[in-house]
Amino acid sequence: MEGMNNRERTMAVFEHRRPDRLLWQPRLHHWYDVNKARGTLPREYEGFDLLAIYDDLDASPRAYHYFNDTVKVVEGEGVKLQRKVDESYIYTKYVTPKGSLTQIERRTEYGTASLRISYFLKGVRDFEVLKYILRNQSFIFDKDLYDEMERLxxxxxxPLITVPWGSIQRFFIVYMGFQRGVIALWKHRKEVEDLLMVFDENDDERFALIRKTPFRIVNFGDNIDEGLCSPPLFEKYMIPYYKRRTRELHQAGKYCTSHWDGKIKRLLPYFPETGLDALECVPPIPQGNVTLEELKEALRGKVLIDGIPATHFLPHISDGELRRFVIRLLDTFSPNIIxxxxxxxxxxGSIEKVRMVGGIIREYGIK
Incomplete structure (x- = not known):
């Protein structure tokens, strides 16, 4: 089909139809936010908003940056969520009839991102407070915001939405941290698994709502890395989670992707069991630990989203080396790739390399 737009190209890839050409969808938000904050945007982009830069590059933005806020969490009666921000830190506190939980995040140098340095769960004694919070939450879909973002x-x-980390990943990444979380799992497995069941109950309502929304693609924002979620943990906790939720979403006519942005070589053999339709953000060698060929074999014809290591956009990688990698990526995965x-x-990173890659993709066409 000639003359597709980017929405049509995206759905053609997921539906395994032939798009008119491949889609170039680099995530530029972090680059833009930091360079705008420190006054180092390229001169030609001074005064541009991010969408204007995407248009100039003939590239497509990843839509969950615009649509994630359309599904909102409503705290239950008796739960107060307090937030305080200063130049260096973000303080978040839940106050409930069962007790309080606090989290501290350190803001990055330019205030564009943050890192958790103190987690909500300090010990097993805090689990009941978190259970109370989660059991009393509800979710709403902001259709007006969806329509606004769709027009924008x-x-x-x-349109695309990301759901937060699932199962054991949420426990480690959001609530307890990896070190304390692993120790708790070792010493208090029953209590941890009881808490994970409450995560599932909380997710039941979230996914029930998402199934009714207009989104045709749902991304699992799980930040999978085998160093944090080893094969035994992945097999025990993440595979049942993926199987259940992908089945529910498929029944609602939706496609499922997941954000596996770490080292995943030992986890790739499990991919066919997950029910996922695509993997997002997998970094090949040298940034990650998988080759393009290993990734293709594991995906078995499913879709790859992304695929170019971020390190290839830094000064130490020549334009020629980047070009050769991109051609090899396209030869390996086309047409099952965004x-x-x-x-x-x-x-x-070099925005001119971003422009160059867009040109390579347009010249490549579809094979």
């Missing part, structure tokens, strides 16, 4: 993006991108950067363009 137009034909640039297919090309992007694994994971995102670094603040000191």
């Amino acid at each position: 993006l137009g034909e640039r991108s297919e 090309v992007g950067i694994s994971d995102m363009l670094p603040p000191d």
